[in-house]
Amino acid sequence: MKVERLALPDIVLVTPPRFGDERGFFSETYNAARMAAAGIDAVFVQDNHSLSRRRGVVRGLHCQLPPHPQGKLVRCTRGAIWDVAVDARQGSPTFGRWVAAELTAENGSQLWIPAGFLHGFCTLTDAAEVQYKCTDVWSRDCERSVRWDDPDLGIAWPVAAGDAILSDKDAAAAPFAAVRDWF
Numbered sequence: 001m002k003v004e005r006l007a008l009p010d011i012v013l014v015t016p017p018r019f020g021d022e023r024g025f026f027s028e029t030y031n032a033a034r035m036a037a038a039g040i041d042a043v044f045v046q047d048n049h050s051l052s053r054r055r056g057v058v059r060g061l062h063c064q065l066p067p068h069p070q071g072k073l074v075r076c077t078r079g080a081i082w083d084v085a086v087d088a089r090q091g092s093p094t095f096g097r098w099v100a101a102e103l104t105a106e107n108g109s110q111l112w113i114p115a116g117f118l119h120g121f122c123t124l125t126d127a128a129e130v131q132y133k134c135t136d137v138w139s140r141d142c143e144r145s146v147r148w149d150d151p152d153l154g155i156a157w158p159v160a161a162g163d164a165i166l167s168d169k170d171a172a173a174a175p176f177a178a179v180r181d182w183f
Ligand SMILES: Cc1cn([C@H]2C[C@H](O)[C@@H](COP(=O)(O)OP(=O)(O)O[C@H]3O[C@H](C)C(=O)[C@H](O)[C@H]3O)O2)c(=O)[nH]c1=O
Pocket: 048, 050, 059, 060, 062, 063, 072, 119, 120, 121, 137, 138, 167, 169
């Protein structure tokens, strides 16, 4: 399995092998021992699956606070997304820094985003499906949203602010400054 550490050392991009033949391909998309060997030594308790029907949908930036912080292992199973992680951990040397990776149904890559990071993505295709494993269950009380286009973060999204398709919740998200006492 290909393993890449990105500019934020805690964020890991893995690409499990695909075994192709005339029918198509087979891939072990999750193997606990192989993921642990790649530095993704986590127990997952919830799988999520979202469909976004248009290019330019932005979901995020989200996280959950303690006592239910979530690590996420994200992959795209239809179309393509630009997946983003932002370090929200107080005292981290990379606090406020972001990293992104293009996850597509074709490349089969997966992004590991530990608890303490904000997560979001922008769809690059119409009809993008995202599936991800979480290390804790959803908690409406613990979930928080931060503005995807906060100038303090300067994330180079592949969509113009006026064209992004957002939920009402994300359109009204807090500024990044709000994370000061979250983690
Ligand atoms: C996250 C979640 C949501 N829901 C319900 C709550 C709402 O009625 C509905 C849609 O939720 P939301 O609009 O928050 O979905 P997204 O905007 O895709 O949120 C997710 O997008 C970003 C990228 C993430 O990393 C998080 O996993 C999550 O925040 O699903 C559940 O029942 N369980 C859940 O785990």
